Amino acid sequence: MSRVAGWRPTGVVLAAGVVLVMAEAWFAVGLARPTPPLVSWVAVPAAVGFAVYACWATSTAAALAPAARRFWRHIGLGMVFIGLGGASNGVDMVLGRVAPQHVSGLTAAVYLAGLLVMLWGLLRIPGAQRSRGEWLRFGLDTATVLVTVITFAWHFVFRHWERWSGGNTTGTWAVLAIVATGSVCVFAFIKVAFTGTGPLDRRGLYLLALAGGGGATGGALTPLLTDRPHLNGTPVVLPLTCFILCLAADRQRRAAGVEPPVAVRRPRRPFVPYLAVLATGTLLLADAADGGDDVLGVALGTVVLVLLVAGRQAAALRDNAVLLDTLDSRLRELEEYQQTLAWQATHDALTGLANRRLLTQYTDDVLRAGQDTVAVALIDIDDFKGINDDLGHAVGDALLSAVATRLSQLRPADGLAARLGGDEYALVFRAAGEHRARQVLAGVTAELRRPLDAGGHALVVEASIGLALSPGGPPSLGGPPSLGGPPSLGGPPSLGGPPSLGGPPEVTGEELLRRADVAMYEAKAQGKGRRVTYEPALDQHSAEQARTAADLRVALDTGQLRVYYQPIVRLSDARTVAVEALVRWQHPQRGMIRPDLFIPAAERTGLIVPVGQWVLAEVCRQAARWRDELGADALRYVSVNVSPRQLRESGFAAQVQATLAAAGLHPRHLTVEVTETAVFDGGSGLEELRQLKRLGVNVALDDFGTGHSSLGLLRTCPVDVLKVDKSFIDNITDQGEHSVIAEALIGISDGLRLRAVAEGVETEAQAEVLRRLGYRYAQGYHFGRPMPADQLPAHVRATAAAVS
Known part of the structure; x- marks a missing residue:
């Protein structure tokens, strides 16, 4: 909520308004004919009482800030002094202790005490911290207002000093002091309302300034009633001041707890001194017109000179204001830029998340x-x-x-x-x-x-x-x-180690x-x-993989990798018709390293891609040499395992085509083996396989039956060979569920016109069951372990000779 709710006058405001109307009416009657002076003073204590009550009620509002409560207590106390001064002034006039429209020294002192208490309460409002220069400018502006008010009051009201004062200089100076102090209060209220009200309502302060201005103006006009000794300005001015003060207190009470609108504070130009100079210069010229041409000329020159100096200063201030506005604009831009840089330094540009x-x-x-x-x-x-x-x-x-x-x-x-x-x-x-x-x-x-x-x-x-x-x-x-x-x-990240004496790291x-x-x-x-x-054990595993990957990079560059070949046989006669290429690592210190120890590290680091490229090129060259060497006993194809990461490499099919061309090997003599996980979600891997199929390269689905989407793949993946996983072969002789699954898989293969290759055959009994189930091809230790390339031709010839 940022606005004060719709206003309806409270009882105290209505009562103060009634007292004001009665006082104004009685004063109008007094202007027409003499009236008893005592009657006109009846409204003063009532009006002051209502004002004091309004201030007290506002100072006790629950939602009001403590500083605002203290301020309204000061205003209420000041009104108590002003009420006492009004009472003293009324007694003096009714009893004839002082001349009409005059005040005694005691009355003036009480009035001034009330004004000073209000001014002190205003100055105690907590606000922005002010510098010495700001306080100096405020003091100079106050002095300017004071001198201007006194000058005008003296010219229009006190110029007939002798006739009005009747020799009572004390009363004259007292009225002048009250008018000047009241004007300073008015200026202070307006100044605070413009520059920062703290916990006070801005419009309430404007109403207080209006109340003070009404009181000061009424006091200044008192000497104009010299011809009507039965009248005094206080009984009509004080009810007006009290009524406006009740409005201000009511406004503050209604605004308690309401959040004020946020306004951008801009530097304000000091217009008060220029208005004072202009007004006083006009007054000087008006008075000088009656003093002759010489006096008028000097006065005119003085006023023009002052206005020129003031104009020059105003122009300089305007230029300074433009420079300050430009500087503020640049500072705001710099702040926004710094905020942008700070955001960019801690956030991701694409997603807006933290970095x-x-x-x-x-x-x-x-x-x-x-x-x-x-x-x-x-x-x-x-x-x-x-x-x-x-x-x-x-x-x-x-x-x-x-x-x-x-x-x-x-x-x-x-x-x-x-x-x-x-x-x-x-x-x-x-x-x-x-x-x-x-x-x-x-x-x-x-x-x-x-x-x-x-x-x-x-x-x-x-x-x-x-x-x-x-x-x-x-x-x-x-x-x-x-x-x-x-x-x-912070310090560097902890790398583990034993705990210190002070606790865990x-x-x-x-x-x-x-x-x-x-x-x-x-x-x-x-x-x-x-x-x-x-888990801590993962660190050791990760460190081993990192060391393995580093060594593997060296192995690839220094020729430590070897390709071994495992026979794929025809079950009907055990003749070797194809081979599967398997990579091995001959480490100079650790000896032969199994693939399951270094392939995961290669996958993790991306080294599997260059390793796979090397294996493919080596196998294609070797297969082409074997075809020339073996002649009629040549292998139908060589099978190469391709990792999912290789398959997702853009242009993999084109790379295979180039490798085949470089080796002089026909695409039908190459089979690429992929796992179900490499292609089950489609994407680029599946498209690369389709391109290989169009080239004439055979595709084998390795470890078939272990994935969750195998049957669906047979409809989408361009498969030529199904390699039945070893897990279904191990217990195939028990005539249990493994035998049933193996039988179902050969049925699927035959139905889809695919070649089925049983993996992991280790005994003749397993081979016999596979033959009975309808399998035509198999591989495993029973038929031959992986061997170096130079041993394979003899093995192939031996199996061929055994058939013939």
Whole structure:
């Protein structure tokens, strides 16, 4: 609420108005004919009583600020003094102690005391801190007003000093002092209303200024009643002043608790001194016109000179005001620019989320508060590169913004969502423990799986999430977390180690984020849409993978990688008809390293792409050499495993085509093996396979039957070969569910005219069951272990010779 409710006059305002009307009416009668002086003074105590009551009622308003209450108590006390002065003035006039329209020294002292109490109450209003220069200007403006008022009062009212005073100089000076003090009060009220009212109502102060102005004007006009000794200005001026004061008090009481409108404070030009100079100059010229041409000339020159100086000063002030306005404008622009820079330094430009800097600062603040467990979750969108490649960067950016919006909606009320770059996000929130944190992240995963509108496309995303939790501990002396202020400089993140004698090592926001990052990469290694909570053992695993990746880079550059080949046989006669290429790492110190130990590290670091390129080129060259070497016993095809990350690389099919051409190998002699997870969600990987199929390259679906969308893939993926996973072969001789599944899979393969290859055959009994079920191809240790390229030709010839 910013406005005062509609006004209806209160009882005290109505009563003061009635007293005013009666006093004005009686004064009008007194102007027409002599009236008893005692009757005219009856209205004075009533009017003052109503005014004092109005001030007291306002000072006790419950919603009024303490400073405003004190101010209205001062005004009420001042009115008490003015009422006493009015009573003393009335007694003096009725008893004839002083001449009509005069006041005694005691009466003048009481009047002045009341005015000074009011002025003191006004000066005690708390407001903006004023400098010495501002106080000096206020004093000079006050002196200007005082001199101007006295000059005009003297000219129009007291110019016939002798006739009016009758030798009573004390009364004359007393009236003059009262008029001057009242004028100063009027100016002070107006000045405070213009420059800042603090807890007071601005319009209420204007009414107080009007009341003071009415009193000062009435006192100044008292000498004009010299020809009517039965009249005095006080009985008509004081009721008017009291009525306006009641209006001001009522206005303040109604405005108590109402929030004033916010106004922009602008520097105001000092117009009062110029008005005073202009008015006094006009008065001087009017008086000089009766004193002859010489006096008029000097007066005119003086006035013109003063006006010219004043005009020059006004022009200088105007220029200064323009400069100040320009400076203020520049300062506002600079402040806005600084705010923009501060926002940009702590927020992501694309999504508007917090960035890494603000995230770590906020996490540090929450950790210092120490009230609850702090959860940091790192969220990485799976297969985002494929979306960017397939649909374009505009859709990718729209998806990033849509994910940001959803995370902002999902974060707990006291949490913070951030984008760390690329397709990585983070959430920081308080949690009562790991169970609560997992509940929050389960909701995040479920919501991200709902379609997101990204550039007109309804996209469903999976996310790999790593969670790190702060250790428990007693709360520190730190305050609540704050998003504002400069970032904490903090120390480097803790890398673990034994606890110090003072307690467990300090965990920083940067360290929690690092732990969440380790857990997130572990989640990615386990598959899509997984959530992993950080454990200290992950650090060792992560360090080993980092060391392995570094060594693998060296291995690729120094020729430590080898390709081994495992036979794929025809079950009817055990003849080797194809081979699967398997990469091995011959480490100079660690010996032969199995693929399951270094392939995850290659996947995580992206080294799988150059490793896969090298394997593909090596296999194609070797296959072309074998065709020349083996002749009629040549293999039908060589099979190469392709990782999901390789398949999502833009232009993968074109790269395969170029590699085949360079090796001189026909596309039908190459089969690429992919897992179900690489293509189950479609996207760029599936399109690359279709391009390979158009080239004539065969496609094998590896580990078939272990995924959740296998049958759907058979309708969309250009598959030639189904490789039945070893898990269905191990117990096939028991005639249990594995035998049933294996039989169903060969039925599906035959129905779709696909070649089925059983993996992991280790015994003749397994091979016999597969033959009986209708399988035609298989591979496993029973038929041959992976071997170097130079051993394979002899093996192939031996199996061919055994058939013939």
